[in-house]
Amino acid sequence: MFIVPRTALRLILTSILLVVSLSACTIPVFRPTPTPSPSPTNPATPSPSPTVTRTATPTPTQTLTPTPTLTPTPLLLALENTPLPSDLPSITVANAGQVSGLTAWTEKTVTDLAWSPDSKHLASANFDGVTVVDIQTRSPVKRLTTNGGAISVAYHPNNSILAAGNQTGSEAEGYNGNVDFWRTSDWQPVRLIYDYSRAVSSVDFSPQGDLFAVAFTNPDYDQNTVSFWNTTSWQITQTLQTGTVLEIAYSPDGKRIATTPDRYAIRLWQIYNGLLLHTIHTSFTGAVNQISFSPNGSLIATGHYDGWIRLWDAGTGSLLREMETGSVVDSLAFSPDGSLLASGNGYDNSAVRLWDVGSGALLRVLEGHDHAVDNLAFSPDSQYLASASYDGVIRLWGIRP
Numbered sequence: 001m002f003i004v005p006r007t008a009l010r011l012i013l014t015s016i017l018l019v020v021s022l023s024a025c026t027i028p029v030f031r032p033t034p035t036p037s038p039s040p041t042n043p044a045t046p047s048p049s050p051t052v053t054r055t056a057t058p059t060p061t062q063t064l065t066p067t068p069t070l071t072p073t074p075l076l077l078a079l080e081n082t083p084l085p086s087d088l089p090s091i092t093v094a095n096a097g098q099v100s101g102l103t104a105w106t107e108k109t110v111t112d113l114a115w116s117p118d119s120k121h122l123a124s125a126n127f128d129g130v131t132v133v134d135i136q137t138r139s140p141v142k143r144l145t146t147n148g149g150a151i152s153v154a155y156h157p158n159n160s161i162l163a164a165g166n167q168t169g170s171e172a173e174g175y176n177g178n179v180d181f182w183r184t185s186d187w188q189p190v191r192l193i194y195d196y197s198r199a200v201s202s203v204d205f206s207p208q209g210d211l212f213a214v215a216f217t218n219p220d221y222d223q224n225t226v227s228f229w230n231t232t233s234w235q236i237t238q239t240l241q242t243g244t245v246l247e248i249a250y251s252p253d254g255k256r257i258a259t260t261p262d263r264y265a266i267r268l269w270q271i272y273n274g275l276l277l278h279t280i281h282t283s284f285t286g287a288v289n290q291i292s293f294s295p296n297g298s299l300i301a302t303g304h305y306d307g308w309i310r311l312w313d314a315g316t317g318s319l320l321r322e323m324e325t326g327s328v329v330d331s332l333a334f335s336p337d338g339s340l341l342a343s344g345n346g347y348d349n350s351a352v353r354l355w356d357v358g359s360g361a362l363l364r365v366l367e368g369h370d371h372a373v374d375n376l377a378f379s380p381d382s383q384y385l386a387s388a389s390y391d392g393v394i395r396l397w398g399i400r401p
Contacts (some may be wrong), residue, residue: 004191069207078103078398089399090382093339096354096363099385102396104368105138107131110388111151112375116184119157119379122386124394130164133382135396142187147178147194152202156231157209160184165203175199179214190365198223201246206230206254211271213257215245226259228271240269247290251300251314252297260288266302268314280317282310290327294357295338303329309343311357314352321360333376333385342385344373352376352387352397361375 015310041143078084078101084102091099095128107176108126116132121141123132127149132141148166155162162182169175177200181191191219198216205212212229221243228238249258256277260266266288282288286306295298301378305328310323327349333342334357350373352366371389378385385397 002101007164029278031248038166054082076101076103080105080138084396085401086136088383088401090400091335091340091361091385091397092337092382093356093358095399096356097341098399099354099364099366099397100400101366101368102384102398102400103138104393104395105133105394107388107394108393109390109392110375111149112153113377113386113388113394114155114162115377115379115386116155117157117380119381119383122377122379122394123153123155123162123389125153130162132162133378134379144187145181146180147192150180152200152204155184156205157207160281161190161205162206163203165200167199169199170192177214177216179203193229202248204248204250206250207252208254211237211254213248213250215242215259215321217244217246226257226269227257238271240271240273240274242267242269249291249300251293252295256314258291258293258300258304260291263287266291266300266312268300268317278317279368280312282312290332292332292334292341293338299338299357301332301341303332304327307345309341309355311360313342323355323360323362324387325349328372330372331376331387333378334380336380336382340378342376342378342387344369344376344387346372346374350389352385366397370391386401 057163062296107124108128110124110126112125114281121132121134122135123130129146130144130150130153134141146164148168149162150166151390152165163185166178167175177195177198180192181309183190195216198218199215200214202215210231213226214230215226217224224242224244226240226242226245226248227236229235245259247260254269255271257271258266258268264283264287265279265281267276270277282302283304285305288302289305290303298314300314302310307325307327309323309329310319311321325345327345327347330346333343339357340359343353345351350369350371352373354364356363369389371391373387374390375388383398388394
C-alpha cells in the first residue's frame with residue numbers, strides 16, 4: 001500500500017496545481033485622487049504705472065497618493081536565555097499594527113503546534129517526537145518520544161492529556177499510523193491507538209473534551225475516515241467515510257467537523273449521526289490547503305494554493321469575503337475572540353499576515369521567517385501568536401510592554 005504523508009501530498013498537489021491552475025485574478029486597488037492645494041498667489045509687483053499687474057495662479061500638478069509602506073517588523077524583544085515579561089497586552093484589532101517579534105528559537109522540523117490551555121507551554125511536533133517548552137524561558141519542559149514521526153499534536157481542553165498523531169513506514173513498504181497519549185502531570189504514557197494499514201494525518205480533541213478525532217489516510221479512497229473516540233470509555237462512537245482528509249477542524253460547540261481536501265471543496269459533517277451537512281465548493285483556481293473554524297462557529301476560513309483566503313458562512317456555505325495574500329496559504333489561525341485571522345505564506349513570500357475579520361483589511365505583515373510558515377497558533381490568553389517553519393524555526397509575536 002502507498003500512503004503519501006501530509007507534507008509530501010501538499011508538495012505534489014502544489015506542483016500539479018501550478019501547471020494546471022488558472023492564473024489568480026488580481027484585484028485592482030483604486031486610490032482616491034487627492035484634492036489639490038492651490039499654489040499661493042504671487043504678491044503684486046510695484047510699478048510706476050498706477051495699474052497693478054498680478055501674476056496668474058499656476059494650475060497645480062495632481063499627484064496620486066502613494067501606497068503606504070507597512071512598518072518594518074522590529075527586532076526581537078527577548079534573545080536566548082532572556083525571559084519574556086510575564087504579563088503582555090492581548091493582541092486585538094485595535095493594536096494589531098503594533099505586533100512585533102518577541103523571541104525565536106529552533107527545534108527540529110516542525111510539523112504542528114499546540115498551546116496548553118493555560119498558555120504556559122507550547123508543544124511542537126517533529127519527526128522525532130514532541131517538544132514541550134516553557135513559553136517564558138523557552139526552556140524544554142519535556143521531550144517526548146513518539147511511536148513514529150509526529151505530524152499532529154493536541155491538548156485536552158482541561159490540560160490533563162497531550163496527544164500526538166504519528167506515522168511509521170515508508171513509500172516502498174506502506175505507512176501505518178498511531179496516536180500517543182501522555183498525562184501532563186508527570187508525562188507518563190497513558191494509552192496508544194494503532195492502525196496497521198492507514199496513516200494518521202490529523203488529530204484533535206473536541207472543544208468540550210468529550211471526543212477525540214483521528215483522520216486516517218489510505219490510497220484506497222473508501223479507507224479514508226475520521227473516527228471519534230469517547231474520552232471517558234475510549235470506545236469509538238462514530239466513523240465518517242470522508243474520502244481523503246489531511247485537515248480537520250471542530251466547530252466550537254463540538255457538534256460539527258470540517259474536513260479537507262476534496263480538491264476544490266470542503267465538507268461539513270454532523271458528528272453524532274455522521275450526516276454530510278454541506279459541501280462548500282471553494283475555488284476553481286486553487287485547491288484548499290487550510291481550514292479553520294471561527295471561535296463563535298459562524299465562519300469557516302479556508303486557505304488556498306492560489307494565494308487567496310476565503311471566509312464562508314458556516315451555516316449556509318455562502319462566500320462572505322476574499323483576501324489575497326500573494327502566495328500559497330500554508331497556515332491559518334483565528335484569534336481567541338475571533339476578531340483577527342492570521343495567515344502564513346509559503347515559497348517566495350514567507351510572511352505572517354494579520355487580517356481584520358470584520359472588514360477583511362490587512363492590518364500587519366510580520367517578516368522574519370526564511371521558509372514557508374507551515375503552522376500558526378494564538379495562545380488561549382491572546383498574548384502570543386506562535387509561527388513555525390518547516391526548517392524548525394519557531395517565532396513568537398506579540399505586543400511589547
